[in-house]
Amino acid sequence: MTQLNELESLRTRVKLLEEQIRSLGHEPIEIPTSNVSELGPKEGELALDEYVRYGRQMILPGFGLPSQLALRNSSILVLGAGGLGCPALMYLASAGVGKVTIVDHDLVEVSNLHRQILHGVDMVGRSKVESAKHALLRYYPIVIHWDGTHSFPKTLPVVFAPNVRFHAVLDCTDTPSTRYLLSDVTTRLGIPLISGAAQRTDGQLVVYNLPPSAPLDPRNAKNHTDPTVNATEITNTVGPCMRCIFPSVSRTGAGAERCSDVGVLGPVVGVIGVLMALETIKILTGFGIEECQLHTPSMLLFTGLSPRPFRNIKLRPRQSKCPGCSTGSPQGLSVPELMADLASLQDSYYQYCDVDSHLPNDPILTGARRGEPGMRVKASVLRDALVSAAASSTASLTIIDTRPPTEFGICSIPGSVNVPLSLLLKTPESYISISTPTFVVCRLGNDSQVAVRALRGALQAKEDGSQANLDNASSASPQRIVDVIGGLRAWAQEVDQSFPIY
Incomplete structure (x- = not known):
């Protein structure tokens, strides 16, 4: 019988005895008992239920009661x-x-x-x-x-x-x-x-x-x-x-x-x-x-x-x-x-x-915090461009998604092309388009800014017929290549509420 069961049994017995005393015409007399606190654990001891609770770790050799008291203190x-x-x-x-x-x-x-x-x-x-x-x-x-x-x-x-x-x-x-x-x-x-x-x-x-x-x-x-x-x-x-x-x-x-x-x-x-x-x-x-x-x-x-x-x-x-x-x-x-x-x-x-x-005064780092005029657009701009392209037989656009393939497989904007950032940065000239606007998206709108800068540099080099100076690349073709502020999370919040957020 556990301690709790024994205690409940004693309480039931006391109650029966009190009822028997009352049936004889007497009233039970309450006798002052010791203060409950005096029955609690003394200095250097645990309460009874703590011995049960922590017993499995206290029996470990070298652990014992001192370690348990150390934890409690x-x-x-x-x-x-x-x-x-x-x-x-x-x-x-x-x-x-x-x-x-x-x-x-x-x-x-x-x-x-x-x-x-x-x-x-x-x-x-x-x-x-x-x-x-x-x-x-x-x-x-x-x-x-x-x-x-x-x-x-x-x-x-x-x-x-x-x-x-x-x-x-x-x-x-x-x-x-x-x-x-x-x-x-x-x-x-x-x-x-x-x-x-x-x-x-x-x-x-x-x-x-x-x-x-x-x-x-x-x-x-x-x-x-x-x-x-x-x-x-x-x-x-x-x-x-x-x-x-x-x-x-x-x-x-x-x-x-x-x-x-x-x-x-x-x-x-x-x-x-x-x-x-x-x-x-x-x-x-x-x-x-x-x-x-x-x-x-x-x-x-x-x-x-x-x-x-x-x-x-x-x-x-x-x-x-x-x-x-x-x-x-x-x-x-x-x-x-x-x-x-x-x-x-x-x-x-x-x-x-x-x-x-x-932070150094670098366009990539500053753009990652605040965005740069002409390089960034809201998700609604991408939505409007998609609507216009769908309604026209001549208009078109390119959407580059820079997330890893695993994330692209979770969800994506219809018509987008998956080009992981690491791959894009190796040969950005392979992913530029002279005739159509390019929107770059990522999950949160950070990697896409790095991608846009690389693409703009490659585009400037192609237009000039020479290697672009990366320090001046941010001013090249300001409306041809842009990234979406807030990435796909902004797309889900501002455009398509059914788009998964992960």
């Missing part, structure tokens, strides 16, 4: 309640982490549901952190703090308030700027950073700042003058930060792409998210962490379509001249000091993360 920060954050949050809450702070300013969309498993159809249009909190409370009534109103840089002073202490931070974001900012913050505050990423069918996992450069470590004091401890010793006793491994990231390099652009298979994100939860548990409890610290820092790579999907690559250790974590960079700062110090690195964030105001 831990506080973590999770940046991003999406594909990575959802499985990580689910397993960490289920494992018994006592306090979770979630930051994500996005709303739940239908396109999220195939991989962001905490969110349901009933939560579409609502805050992701609100949806995650609602789902997590079904597992266990942990303490959840959340911020769903601002992006991370704006909410930084609130999240890392002076009275807040996190034992681990999980980077479940997909933007380079946030990743570098998180690395700089956690390094200065002495917090391990568990960073995951997943795209297409591949994923990766790295734990930065482990062992952490703890502010209490005298070697990390701002005014450290101990001659017996040199910079090499310090860098060898703490883990690298993100800048140690990736000093810079190009606009088109690793980390610059998003799942919404290149796609992702749901279980791939789930695998990385679950592994992030595992690494977090190891850090919070010390379970198995001793063995990990004996090895060189490494990155776990996951390839979902490989017969041997997992492999580890060694990473270089902390760099003595790294601007993010070198001994010359401040550590153990208060929040105001931290904010002031990060402000000094602001130019670095612009450089690494391709902020608009610091």
